[in-house]
Amino acid sequence: MAATVDSAHWNARLAELITRYDVPGASLAFAHEGEVYTFVAGVLNKDTGTPVSTDSLFQIGSVSKVWTATQLMLLVEQGRLTLDTPVVELLPEFKVADAQVTKTVTVRHLLTHTSGIDGDLFLDSGRGDDCLEKYVAACAELTQNHPIGESFSYCNSGFVIAGRIIERLTGKTWDAALREQICAPLGLTHTWTLPEDVLRFSAATGHVEDGSPTSVWGLTRAMGPAGLICARASDVVAFGLAHLGTELLAAPGAMTEPQVRLPNPYTIAPEWGIGWILDEWSGHRVIMHAGNTIGQSAMLWVLPDTGTVVCLLANGGETSALQRTLGAELFAVLADVEMPELLGPPDTPVDVDVARHAGTYERVGCLATVSVGDDAKLHLNIRVTGALADISPEMDWDLIPVDESTFVGRREGSPLWDSMVFYELADGSRYIHMGVRATPKTA
Known part of the structure; x- marks a missing residue:
């Protein structure tokens, strides 16, 4: 009942x-x-x-x-x-x-x-x-x-x-x-x-x-x-x-x-x-x-x-x-x-090759830079471009691996984790999928 x-x-x-x-x-x-x-x-x-x-x-x-x-x-x-x-x-x-x-x-x-x-x-x-x-x-x-x-x-x-x-x-x-x-x-x-x-x-x-x-x-x-x-x-x-x-x-x-x-x-x-x-x-x-x-x-x-x-x-x-x-x-x-x-960090840390995901990912309205820091961890910087740039803050996240292609991160102060998936299409082009959007790797 x-x-x-x-x-x-x-x-x-x-x-x-x-x-x-x-x-x-x-x-x-x-x-x-x-x-x-x-x-x-x-x-x-x-x-x-x-x-x-x-x-x-x-x-x-x-x-x-x-x-x-x-x-x-x-x-x-x-x-x-x-x-x-x-x-x-x-x-x-x-x-x-x-x-x-x-x-x-x-x-x-x-x-x-x-x-x-x-x-x-x-x-x-x-x-x-x-x-x-x-x-x-x-x-x-x-x-x-x-x-x-x-x-x-x-x-x-x-x-x-x-x-x-x-x-x-x-x-x-x-x-x-x-x-x-x-x-x-x-x-x-x-x-x-x-x-x-x-x-x-x-x-x-x-x-x-x-x-x-x-x-x-x-x-x-x-x-x-x-x-x-x-x-x-x-x-x-x-x-x-x-x-x-x-x-x-x-x-x-x-x-x-x-x-x-x-x-x-x-x-x-x-x-x-x-x-x-x-x-x-x-x-x-x-x-x-x-x-x-x-x-x-x-x-x-x-x-x-x-x-x-x-x-x-x-x-x-x-x-x-x-x-x-x-x-x-x-x-x-x-x-x-x-x-x-929501997906969060694994209980046991996962050791993956993060360097292969580094690069620049860009689409209309968004520029994402993925880099490997001195601590050998993946870092994500997201900058909104275009018409909404002036009212959208820049975001910096440290990414924690869940598996070889899936990572989670969160902005400072947020109680929730966000997920990102790196993937490849049949033609070999590479993408990061986050915020329900596919962003192609451009460099």
Whole structure:
């Protein structure tokens, strides 16, 4: 028998954990035995001290990608396209630097992050309704991160392109199509994409590493399909619940069929579906997605077997630690399901040849330098480049080997370990996979 929800406990626990992890404010909602419960703690903005309410909107970041994938799947069910339709058939003006990729990349490649298109182009193409059209035009210069279909690398650019496909097929802006396809049918009154709409509600502000509010509130409008939805936690739960039935899609299970295995299965999960991240905990299927924007974070977990849906939104601090601690406690109590531990250092040190991994690894938006120190240990320096460089701190990690190709490290002060996997494609090209992205070795 499932546990009865102790609302007083979860209210107190959320408040306790945001204090532990220096999170200014958080909003939690979960569905349990047909009821949706909501909890809040902290403030929307440290400068104003405005308290979080259950109706407050947070940026859900890349959780937006599941919404965009759902929009396209609705159009697939209408027969407007298939997952294997080449993008250029839907957007004849589309092109990237590689002419063969331009011809062959499909909608499935975009939604499963297997296109190989270098995917972190954070471009300000204006605030007009033509911003996605302008963004797609700028993709003509994007090179390949890896050969098409040969690996997995998280691709924000691919989801902006997907958003433009939605615009072409619906004749509406992505924002308007989202409201018509998803928000209106589900009655989501507190889910919006444009700042002028979000500001009609109480809205969270992100906070940077020193705890102060961000100087930039959100991403540019063009990044909408990849990560610009703002919503209250209960709206996100309603969206998750819709994927357990046929309220939106006639066959929602098509989105949760495994499409690709990740080279690094330790960061978040081993497999990806159409939009959804796929895992298994205690013998139960889990579908989920995480999101991070400028000082804000989101997590959506769905356990189809138990009907449990959890959304946690936060606006700064050690949000990953908050998600894992609170999520593990919730699933243990509500569904008797154990969340797996993150990979950490082995109990017994492993002796491996680290020198072969040294070098420079680079993709759009990121320069990673792997070197061997005087102590014969591997060291990783990560520098964000491009549009987000000014608001992204440089990171330095000492890497601890787990095996010949797998390492873990963590930034100073973080309670959580991150994993990195060095690997090689069939053509001999070498990569490091970290943060769900493949970064090729360039020197």
